[in-house]
Amino acid sequence: MPKYYGYAGRILRTNLTKNQTKVQHTEKRLITKFLGGRGFNSKRLYDEVTKDVDPLSPQNKLIFATGPLVGTAFPLGARFNVSAKSPLTGILGDSNAGGHFAAEMKFAGYDQLVIEGKSRKPVYIFIEDQEIQITDAEHLVGKDTYETTETIKNDLGDRTVQVATVGPAAENHVLYAGIFANLARPAARTGMGTVMASKNLKAVALKGTGVIEIADPRRSWKIVEEIEEETYAHPQYWPRRIMGTTRILMLADKLGFLPTRHFTSATFQHASKVSGERLAREYNVKNRACFSCIVPCSRVYVIREGEYAGLYGEGPEYEALSSFTARVGNSDLDLALKAVDLANRLGLDAITTAECIAWAMELYEKGELTRKEADGLELKWGNGEAILALIEKIALREGFGDLLANGVRRAAEKLGKGEEIAFHVKGLEIIQADPRGLKGYGLGYAVASRGADHLRSEPFVELSDDPEKGVEMFGVPEATLRLAHKGKGKLVRYFENWCAIIDCLEVCKNLAGNMELLPFNRAAEIAEAVTGFHFTEQAMFEIGERIVNLERAYLVREGIRRRDDCLPARFLKEPLPNGNSKGAIFEIEPMLDEYYAEREWNLRTGIPKAEKMRKIGLGYVVEDLKRNGVEIR
Numbered sequence: 001m002p003k004y005y006g007y008a009g010r011i012l013r014t015n016l017t018k019n020q021t022k023v024q025h026t027e028k029r030l031i032t033k034f035l036g037g038r039g040f041n042s043k044r045l046y047d048e049v050t051k052d053v054d055p056l057s058p059q060n061k062l063i064f065a066t067g068p069l070v071g072t073a074f075p076l077g078a079r080f081n082v083s084a085k086s087p088l089t090g091i092l093g094d095s096n097a098g099g100h101f102a103a104e105m106k107f108a109g110y111d112q113l114v115i116e117g118k119s120r121k122p123v124y125i126f127i128e129d130q131e132i133q134i135t136d137a138e139h140l141v142g143k144d145t146y147e148t149t150e151t152i153k154n155d156l157g158d159r160t161v162q163v164a165t166v167g168p169a170a171e172n173h174v175l176y177a178g179i180f181a182n183l184a185r186p187a188a189r190t191g192m193g194t195v196m197a198s199k200n201l202k203a204v205a206l207k208g209t210g211v212i213e214i215a216d217p218r219r220s221w222k223i224v225e226e227i228e229e230e231t232y233a234h235p236q237y238w239p240r241r242i243m244g245t246t247r248i249l250m251l252a253d254k255l256g257f258l259p260t261r262h263f264t265s266a267t268f269q270h271a272s273k274v275s276g277e278r279l280a281r282e283y284n285v286k287n288r289a290c291f292s293c294i295v296p297c298s299r300v301y302v303i304r305e306g307e308y309a310g311l312y313g314e315g316p317e318y319e320a321l322s323s324f325t326a327r328v329g330n331s332d333l334d335l336a337l338k339a340v341d342l343a344n345r346l347g348l349d350a351i352t353t354a355e356c357i358a359w360a361m362e363l364y365e366k367g368e369l370t371r372k373e374a375d376g377l378e379l380k381w382g383n384g385e386a387i388l389a390l391i392e393k394i395a396l397r398e399g400f401g402d403l404l405a406n407g408v409r410r411a412a413e414k415l416g417k418g419e420e421i422a423f424h425v426k427g428l429e430i431i432q433a434d435p436r437g438l439k440g441y442g443l444g445y446a447v448a449s450r451g452a453d454h455l456r457s458e459p460f461v462e463l464s465d466d467p468e469k470g471v472e473m474f475g476v477p478e479a480t481l482r483l484a485h486k487g488k489g490k491l492v493r494y495f496e497n498w499c500a501i502i503d504c505l506e507v508c509k510n511l512a513g514n515m516e517l518l519p520f521n522r523a524a525e526i527a528e529a530v531t532g533f534h535f536t537e538q539a540m541f542e543i544g545e546r547i548v549n550l551e552r553a554y555l556v557r558e559g560i561r562r563r564d565d566c567l568p569a570r571f572l573k574e575p576l577p578n579g580n581s582k583g584a585i586f587e588i589e590p591m592l593d594e595y596y597a598e599r600e601w602n603l604r605t606g607i608p609k610a611e612k613m614r615k616i617g618l619g620y621v622v623e624d625l626k627r628n629g630v631e632i633r
């Protein structure tokens with residue numbers, strides 16, 4: 001089998017219907033065109049999970065992949081992507097997590113795991129180098145993510161085994177259940193856990209003894225040393241180490257884009273009570289890092305007194321913390337930690353869960369949802385008892401929770417009210433940043449290939465509010481001003497391509513992006529040093545371009561058009577009511593025009609142009625779209 005530097009060299013297919021496994025080699029063409037991780041997954045998803053596939057049927061495929069830097073001494077690469085057609089959105093599903101699972105997968109000898117079919121009974125897969133076991137998991141049914149991880153480690157008699165598992169929410173087919181690796185490292189978005197459970201697969205456990213060989217150790221080490229030096233000298237090193245991403249909560253409040261009480265306010269009067277600063281000061285006891293990372297930004301907290309005394313866990317990050325505080329109007333930090341812990345154990349996506357709860361709370365506060373409809377719960381802002389009860393009800397699909405378990409878009413449709421305040425794009429709930437106060441992020445939500453999400457573009461430079469940076473990078477001063485609309489098409493295209501590369505290398509965006517450690521040119525340099533393939537800055541940009549367009553083609557094949565690249569009406573019609581971005585509103589149409597022009601997509605339909613697709617090596621996709629009745633010219 002040919003083997004390439006930086007790659008494990010093998011792809012494992014497991015068919016759960018037939019109880020069979022098959023090993024293929026990682027092809028050179030796949031590497032040079034799609035690089036790894038998300039690129040590998042999106043390519044396979046386009047080719048093998050077609051338009052007619054029901055996300056919860058055995059025909060859907062669950063695909064894990066890692067990248068070429070994972071399992072090496074490179075200090076930023078510890079992640080994996082997991083992809084499938086999403087049961088929540090019906091389009092491309094994909095999520096990404098850190099920890100140690102990805103490195104172990106490489107050590108076991110695999111770049112990608114493709115899981116097909118459906119087992120007749122609950123199982124888990126245990127991979128130990130070339131030994132693959134599909135093992136009975138009846139005893140794990142109903143166990144939460146922590147209990148499952150512990151039980152598998154105990155069963156195997158090995159604490160070093162890495163486990164990625166689903167919880168009860170996935171088993172109950174909640175449409176936004178995640179896959180949890182290393183206990184608190186969720187690939188939470190778009191319902192990848194739900195797909196896993198639909199295959200009667202409870203967990204994937206890994207143990208590997210291999211090593212990842214690299215092409216040019218001397219050159220790689222030099223880059224690693226440069227990055228380490230820059231990291232330790234960076235002004236964000238200590239804040240990130242002490243608070244992780246929770247430091248954003250106070251910043252978002254100060255700048256006026258902190259979604260509060262379901263986006264009815266952009267600042268939270270209790271922000272300091274639930275801030276990353278307070279968490280670090282009063283709760284955190286130690287730090288943890290992903291594989292080979294030199295910024296141990298993950299924190300272990302302990303609640304020392306009160307109702308939840310004794311509760312401890314890892315995290316939370318900004319999204320989960322902010323979701324269960326400002327978004328639902330809760331000022332009790334203990335309660336928020338309890339809510340995040342509960343959501344993690346049950347295996348839920350914290351962002352989507354909190355949006356569903358906040359949506360119901362807004363309806364209740366406006367008198368449009370009765371207490372009876374909400375199973376007797378008083379859904380007032382910040383009611384902790386109701387928040388915890390709803391998390392459980394959602395995971396168990398019980399009563400009102402059964403409605404919310406379908407995500408906010410379907411919940412509003414089914415209830416016949418609240419559609420205008422269901423905050424999602426293409427069925428994926430919006431994260432914790434109000435797009436009216438961050439225009440580049442907002443455009444990113446509108447066009448992202450998995451629905452409303454920042455991690456597809458993460459245009460962090462607009463937070464600099466530095467017009468000179470805009471001129472330097474895009475020739476447009478407004479491009480890096482967060483409240484300006486102009487130049488955002490260029491900004492988002494650039495950072496979407498960059499995020500695609502980062503997700504292929506499976507690198508942490510906290511460091512690569514926000515600390516600016518891995519721009520395109522350095523990504524090319526390290527990829528070349530590790531793999532031995534020739535990569536330039538331009539080649540990296542083109543790989544990003546290819547992946548974004550392939551994912552767009554997946555959406556187009558599923559029927560997505562320009563009309564779907566939109567934000568909910570509140571952001572387009574209601575100016576921000578308060579805070580430092582007061583009065584800001586979102587104008588989507590001119591931004592879409594600019595973005596489509598940059599991308600060379602049809603301005604009316606949002607379909608990529610055939611000539612463009614051929615130019616970036618996606619000619620076969622043009623033919624496939626035509627066969628599927630898409631008017632692509």
Ligand code: SF4
Binds near residue numbers: 076
């Ligand atoms: S910065 Fe944090 S999330 Fe990123 S790799 Fe390091 S420990 Fe993991």
